[in-house]
Amino acid sequence: MRPLSKATLTGLVVCALTIGITGCSGDDNSPGDDGKSGDAPSTIRVMLWGNDQDISSVKEAAEGFTTAHPNIKIEWESGDCGVDYAACKTLVAGGNLPDAFILGTWSYFDAVRDGVVEDLTEYLADSNTSVADFTPKVISDLTASDGGIYGLPMGYNIQSLFYNKDLFDAAGLAYPPADGSYTYDDLREWAKKLTLDGAGKNAAEASFDAEDVQQWGYFNYAASPIPQGYTPVLAAFGGAILTGENRDVCSADSDETIAGFQWIEDLMWTDHTAITPQLQQEESGDARWIRGQVAMQQGSHEQVAAVQAQSPDMNYGIAALPKGPAGNATLYQAHVWSVAKSSEVKDAAWEFVHYMATEGAGKQMALIPAYKDLAEGEDFALAPNEPEGLVQAQIEPVEWPLTVTNTDPSGVSAIVTSQDGVAPAIEDIITGRKSAKEALGGICASKLDALITGSE
Amino acid sequence: MPSSGRRSRHKSGRSLSRRRALTALLFVAPQVFGLVAFTAVPLVASLVYSFTHWDLVAPSPTFVGMDNWEALFTDDRVPTVLWNTVRFILVGTSTFLVFSLVAALLTFTPRRMVGLYRAAMFLPYVLSQIAVGVVWRWMFNSQSGPVTNIVELITGQSPDWLLDPATAMPSIAMVVTWQTIGYGMTLYIAALQGVPVSLLEASTIDGANRWQRFRHVTVPMISPTIFFLAVTSLIGAFQLFDPVVAMTGASVGSAGPASAGGPSNSTRTIVLYMYNQMFNYNERVSGLGYAAAIAWLLAILIFLVTVVQFIAGSRWVHYEGVSLSRGRRRTRGRR
Numbered sequence: 001m002r003p004l005s006k007a008t009l010t011g012l013v014v015c016a017l018t019i020g021i022t023g024c025s026g027d028d029n030s031p032g033d034d035g036k037s038g039d040a041p042s043t044i045r046v047m048l049w050g051n052d053q054d055i056s057s058v059k060e061a062a063e064g065f066t067t068a069h070p071n072i073k074i075e076w077e078s079g080d081c082g083v084d085y086a087a088c089k090t091l092v093a094g095g096n097l098p099d100a101f102i103l104g105t106w107s108y109f110d111a112v113r114d115g116v117v118e119d120l121t122e123y124l125a126d127s128n129t130s131v132a133d134f135t136p137k138v139i140s141d142l143t144a145s146d147g148g149i150y151g152l153p154m155g156y157n158i159q160s161l162f163y164n165k166d167l168f169d170a171a172g173l174a175y176p177p178a179d180g181s182y183t184y185d186d187l188r189e190w191a192k193k194l195t196l197d198g199a200g201k202n203a204a205e206a207s208f209d210a211e212d213v214q215q216w217g218y219f220n221y222a223a224s225p226i227p228q229g230y231t232p233v234l235a236a237f238g239g240a241i242l243t244g245e246n247r248d249v250c251s252a253d254s255d256e257t258i259a260g261f262q263w264i265e266d267l268m269w270t271d272h273t274a275i276t277p278q279l280q281q282e283e284s285g286d287a288r289w290i291r292g293q294v295a296m297q298q299g300s301h302e303q304v305a306a307v308q309a310q311s312p313d314m315n316y317g318i319a320a321l322p323k324g325p326a327g328n329a330t331l332y333q334a335h336v337w338s339v340a341k342s343s344e345v346k347d348a349a350w351e352f353v354h355y356m357a358t359e360g361a362g363k364q365m366a367l368i369p370a371y372k373d374l375a376e377g378e379d380f381a382l383a384p385n386e387p388e389g390l391v392q393a394q395i396e397p398v399e400w401p402l403t404v405t406n407t408d409p410s411g412v413s414a415i416v417t418s419q420d421g422v423a424p425a426i427e428d429i430i431t432g433r434k435s436a437k438e439a440l441g442g443i444c445a446s447k448l449d450a451l452i453t454g455s456e
Numbered sequence: 457m458p459s460s461g462r463r464s465r466h467k468s469g470r471s472l473s474r475r476r477a478l479t480a481l482l483f484v485a486p487q488v489f490g491l492v493a494f495t496a497v498p499l500v501a502s503l504v505y506s507f508t509h510w511d512l513v514a515p516s517p518t519f520v521g522m523d524n525w526e527a528l529f530t531d532d533r534v535p536t537v538l539w540n541t542v543r544f545i546l547v548g549t550s551t552f553l554v555f556s557l558v559a560a561l562l563t564f565t566p567r568r569m570v571g572l573y574r575a576a577m578f579l580p581y582v583l584s585q586i587a588v589g590v591v592w593r594w595m596f597n598s599q600s601g602p603v604t605n606i607v608e609l610i611t612g613q614s615p616d617w618l619l620d621p622a623t624a625m626p627s628i629a630m631v632v633t634w635q636t637i638g639y640g641m642t643l644y645i646a647a648l649q650g651v652p653v654s655l656l657e658a659s660t661i662d663g664a665n666r667w668q669r670f671r672h673v674t675v676p677m678i679s680p681t682i683f684f685l686a687v688t689s690l691i692g693a694f695q696l697f698d699p700v701v702a703m704t705g706a707s708v709g710s711a712g713p714a715s716a717g718g719p720s721n722s723t724r725t726i727v728l729y730m731y732n733q734m735f736n737y738n739e740r741v742s743g744l745g746y747a748a749a750i751a752w753l754l755a756i757l758i759f760l761v762t763v764v765q766f767i768a769g770s771r772w773v774h775y776e777g778v779s780l781s782r783g784r785r786r787t788r789g790r791r
Contacts, residue, residue, distance in 0.1 A: 085735075086734075086735030086736070089511070089512040089513060089735065090512065092512060092513050093512040093513070114511070114513040115513070116513060224706055225706075226706050226715075277619055278597070278598045278599055278616060278619065279599055281593065281594070281596075281597035281598065281599070281601075281618070281619070282594070282597040282598075282599040282600055282601070411738035412738065414714050414736045414737060414738070415736070415737045415738070415739065417714075417715075418714055418715065418717075418732065418736065418737075419715075419716075419717040419718050419720075419721040419724055420533060420721070420732075423715065423718055424718065424719065424720040424721055427619070427718055427719045427720060428720070431616070431619055431719075451739075454739045454740060455737065455738045455739050455740075455742075
């Protein structure tokens with residue numbers, strides 16, 4: 001395999017590159033430039049993604065930075081780089097990557113592996129910022145195998161149980177303990193009592209009509225199906241799709257994983273207490289929860305903002321996710337401020353991401369700040385709009401031993417969870433076509449191991 | 457000096473024709489430039505890239521010879537995605553051709569508000585395929601989707617349209633047909649307006665009934681349009697992507713095309729697979745080179761199918777006075 005320089009490509013390809021690429025790239029971001037900008041005025045390009053609220057929240061948080069650094073001008077751009085790593089790749093190929101952008105834990109290691117983002121370890125040391133100021137688990141999960149930290153966490157969202165207090169009161173049930181000291185069996189029983197048919201019978205009663213459900217007990221995004229939904233359940237049962245330090249060991253057919261999926265399937269199709277994929281197609285379970293049609297949902301802190309926007313008078317509470325056979329577990333995913341390795345204004349970009357991850361944290365994209373001082377104080381957890389029990393339900397669980405994140409150090413996750421991988425089996429489970437054992441039994445040897453091997 | 461005058465006239469004539477040629481060249485230059493820069497060069501470039509490996513992030517591609525092509529012909533997922541594409545073509549293209557014609561026949565005759573009907577039929581064609589896909593995803597929901605409700609009213613069953621591998625691709629095909637029907641209808645109307653009334657009248661005098669007039673006069677006269685729509689819709693069908701992503705991809709999160717193609721891999725088309733290999737996967741061959749090889753396989757297939765269509769078309773397509781098969785003029789009156 002010898003490298004093929006552009007000069008050796010055919011003349012027509014050179015023409016294509018000349019016309020198609022240089023026209024939109026402007027080759028002014030050569031990698032390798034250390035980009036020291038000093039105190040000279042500079043302009044940084046910052047790419048944002050998310051909904052309108054997310055984007056405004058970041059811009060508002062950056063106002064303090066602009067005041068503190070009048071010599072650094074910010075040029076905002078909207079794009080998918082970070083939420084979708086494919087968009088970053090096209091920007092890299094065009095030599096057009098912004099100076100700073102937001103990666104997700106799901107795309108972070110793609111960028112690290114490809115050398116797209118700057119190692120910030122030295123910048124951290126120079127600025128006297130200690131990684132101990134951040135949530136240790138988040139920093140640990142963002143630390144690459146070379147020990148480098150290639151981004152600072154803007155914040156994270158974590159899966160918890162959101163419940164409607166009025167519906168619990170009506171069913172005569174005590175609220176779930178905020179610290180997660182209850183079990184998945186408890187949750188299943190509550191879901192039965194909170195699921196009502198048209199005649200007001202609950203799912204624990206013999207005369208319950210499963211064809212006429214008017215109020216559901218539970219919603220989990222496994223109905224979509226997306227990993228943020230089923231991963232915490234699997235982890236609490238001791239299972240996972242991928243395990244190992246590099247997340248490249250198939251565990252999709254372990255007894256624990258099968259038990260976790262079977263729990264989800266049982267709530268949907270045996271008890272008829274959970275939102276099914278069919279119902280999810282009609283209207284998402286989180287929207288039903290806000291309307292009071294679902295009593296409990298597994299969701300993240302984004303729900304707090306959604307309730308404030310759509311139903312500010314809703315009487316709800318949050319609790320950490322329950323204990324499974326393996327213990328308490330949940331999933332968090334962080335948004336990570338990163339500096340492009342190709343940036344010519346790295347110092348200015350660093351100043352920006354440093355501010356946004358520390359002083360500016362807690363105000364962006366409805367995330368829980370990973371900057372600890374802010375997270376547990378009056379600026380965030382104790383703020384008037386936040387629900388009670390936030391620290392127990394959403395901040396402390398990050399450090400649970402079984403808590404996982406959706407980083408992908410080995411780059412195999414996309415194919416393993418795709419239609420080539422485990423997706424058809426999961427569809428069979430959540431639509432009730434097959435039991436979890438029938439769908440997943442032997443799937444590592446028959447299908448997934450080959451995909452993992454072919455991707456490494 | 458007659459000879460000198462001839463030379464002078466000859467020279468000035470040559471100069472004039474040069475000027476005319478130059479003017480003509482200047483007029484076509486933008487189009488030629490566009491064709492070369494944005495079609496011919498990328499076409500050749502993609503062929504060259506198909507012999508390289510490039511993840512877009514490395515500084516330059518690496519030459520890998522025939523590796524991508526060997527991988528392509530041993531990739532057991534390719535037959536599946538091709539078959540899915542063919543399933544879409546079988547349903548989508550045939551329903552498009554038939555229903556567009558029916559729509560054209562219904563709105564061809566000038567009558568009150570026919571313009572409004574035509575505009576309403578054409579409107580979906582100008583909408584974004586993603587927006588249309590999102591709306592129809594809801595229309596097909598098996599709880600209260602309008603499509604489900606109608607079918608349930610008639611059959612007593614409520615199918616899981618997009619959740620059932622047997623119905624997911626036909627559902628997508630129905631949506632694409634619905635969206636493009638106005639375009640086909642417009643071309644059919646133009647063709648129907650070109651059918652000479654004298655021929656229809658003559659066939660009526662000869663005793664042909666309404667069906668016979670349609671079958672033996674109208675259809676042959678509009679056969680070039682049917683042929684054009686068959687060729688272009690089939691090419692478009694091979695490139696199906698957006699509706700699949702909008703109707704089967706994860707509706708939340710960032711998964712998008714990476715999660716699309718279900719249920720049970722039943723709607724993943726070759727273009728979606730090409731995207732997956734280009735942007736989502738990290739397999740040994742994944743990247744621009746392998747995606748370019750898939751794109752070329754697709755181009756070759758489209759070319760072959762189009763050639764077959766042209767050969768088959770020679771049997772049934774009738775241009776006014778010219779047979780597609782022999783390319784020589786015929787006199788209709790002698791037939």
